[in-house]
Amino acid sequence: MKGKNNAMSRIGTDCVHGGYTPKNGEPRQIPIIQSTTFKYDSSEDMGRLFDLEASGYFYSRLQNPTNDYVAARICALEGGSAAMLTASGQAANFFAVFNLCGAGDHVVCSSAIYGGTYNLFNVTMRKMGIDFTFVTPDCPDETLKAAFRPNTKAVFGETISNPSLAVLDLERFAKAAHDHGVPIIIDNTFPTPVNCRPIEWGVDIVTHSTTKYMDGHASGVGGALVDAGRFDWFAHAAKFPGLTTPDESYHGLVYAERFGLGGAFITKATAQLMRDFGAAPSPHNSYLVGLGLESLQVRMERHCKNAQAVAEFLEKHERIAWVNYCGLPANRYYALARKLMPNGSCGVISFGVRGGRAAAEVFMKALRVAIIATHVADARTCVLHPANATHRQLSEDALISAGVPGDLVRLSVGIEDAADIIEDLDQALFFVR
Numbered sequence: 001m002k003g004k005n006n007a008m009s010r011i012g013t014d015c016v017h018g019g020y021t022p023k024n025g026e027p028r029q030i031p032i033i034q035s036t037t038f039k040y041d042s043s044e045d046m047g048r049l050f051d052l053e054a055s056g057y058f059y060s061r062l063q064n065p066t067n068d069y070v071a072a073r074i075c076a077l078e079g080g081s082a083a084m085l086t087a088s089g090q091a092a093n094f095f096a097v098f099n100l101c102g103a104g105d106h107v108v109c110s111s112a113i114y115g116g117t118y119n120l121f122n123v124t125m126r127k128m129g130i131d132f133t134f135v136t137p138d139c140p141d142e143t144l145k146a147a148f149r150p151n152t153k154a155v156f157g158e159t160i161s162n163p164s165l166a167v168l169d170l171e172r173f174a175k176a177a178h179d180h181g182v183p184i185i186i187d188n189t190f191p192t193p194v195n196c197r198p199i200e201w202g203v204d205i206v207t208h209s210t211t212k213y214m215d216g217h218a219s220g221v222g223g224a225l226v227d228a229g230r231f232d233w234f235a236h237a238a239k240f241p242g243l244t245t246p247d248e249s250y251h252g253l254v255y256a257e258r259f260g261l262g263g264a265f266i267t268k269a270t271a272q273l274m275r276d277f278g279a280a281p282s283p284h285n286s287y288l289v290g291l292g293l294e295s296l297q298v299r300m301e302r303h304c305k306n307a308q309a310v311a312e313f314l315e316k317h318e319r320i321a322w323v324n325y326c327g328l329p330a331n332r333y334y335a336l337a338r339k340l341m342p343n344g345s346c347g348v349i350s351f352g353v354r355g356g357r358a359a360a361e362v363f364m365k366a367l368r369v370a371i372i373a374t375h376v377a378d379a380r381t382c383v384l385h386p387a388n389a390t391h392r393q394l395s396e397d398a399l400i401s402a403g404v405p406g407d408l409v410r411l412s413v414g415i416e417d418a419a420d421i422i423e424d425l426d427q428a429l430f431f432v433r
């Protein structure tokens with residue numbers, strides 16, 4: 001879906017109005033078009049849609065109006081040229097990479113990424129013949145440069161990594177990608193466009209797990225891809241034949257020619273990947289994402305304010321071994337975070353409880369406000385021990401390289417009253433000996 005009203009200026013306004021402008025007498029709220037199919041008067045009309053010669057809806061696996069309104073809102077928020085929704089964040093990251101790569105290709109990837117993404121890349125996509133070189137976000141320039149190969153097709157990273165909370169130097173990684181003639185894909189789930197707009201730092205493709213702050217209420221799993229529309233596929237035509245040579249499944253159409261730099265990437269991902277893999281979101285789930293987006297700016301402000309207060313409390317607590325939050329001046333990413341995210345980063349903090357794994361478990365059991373959940377980034381404060389949950393499949397070495405030591409507790413600070421969250425942590429820490 002092309003971003004229609006990028007002209008709207010400020011982020012809080014786009015959260016509420018972006019992507020959907022009802023005409024006279026039309027529904028005020030984004031309508032849920034809960035229909036698999038769309039009716040046409042003639043098969044010629046329908047044929048033109050199938051051939052991508054006309055734009056319109058015919059089957060909700062490929063496109064649906066509700067999904068497109070919400071995609072256009074996210075597109076406006078990120079300042080992109082086109083966007084699409086997927087059924088999950090996993091599908092969004094898979095599509096982003098697989099839209100550029102095939103068997104025999106290679107991707108340079110930050111090692112500090114979500115466990116599910118690491119598994120997707122390092123296990124499943126390797127089985128498809130795509131190779132990955134992982135570099136730490138803080139690696140020297142020479143190491144980053146040395147990771148590229150002639151068959152490298154993309155760079156991938158997370159603005160703020162889940163759960164290790166490393167902040168990626170977007171400008172440095174974007175420059176390395178562009179120096180090697182490839183685009184950079186950034187998963188911007190944690191800061192959201194309210195706190196960081198990667199496209200403004202040179203990023204080409206932005207992905208999201210909308211499951212997190214965008215939905216904001218733990219109500220639906222979803223994902224999104226946004227294209228900045230700036231990467232010149234023709235300047236590196238030999239690397240990206242999928243965008244610059246004819247697609248025989250659409251009568252020899254060339255995506256970058258027909259849809260331009262602004263539309264090629266998302267149209268290809270819709271026409272090929274959504275068509276073939278079918279990771280389409282339900283219109284009802286997309287509606288919930290749209291609803292969540294309306295309050296995104298207000299919620300992010302509160303998440304960040306609460307997280308800052310909680311991080312400062314934990315940092316001073318005698319039973320806490322260490323705290324990782326880029327809003328703390330002692331944090332190694334403080335300066336970079338101030339530059340990329342001057343209004344705040346996200347509501348997720350990680351820390352170690354004195355006494356390691358066992359102590360962390362005692363502490364977590366005693367919590368009352370914060371609940372144990374395999375989730376982050378919704379209105380309710382929740383807590384997780386990644387080494388026992390999301391990162392279970394990782395070896396000890398991979399855990400260290402992903403920045404997730406065994407004693408790490410991930411705390412997603414919600415939008416409750418900060419004083420209640422802090423009191424809860426304090427009473428639970430009392431049980432740690």
Ligand SMILES: *Cc1c(COP(=O)(O)O)cnc(C)c1O
Nearest residue numbers: 088089090114162189209211222
């Ligand atoms: C949760 C998450 C994902 C995966 O998204 P799902 O919606 O769970 O499929 C990808 N990246 C990041 C940074 C995440 O936090």
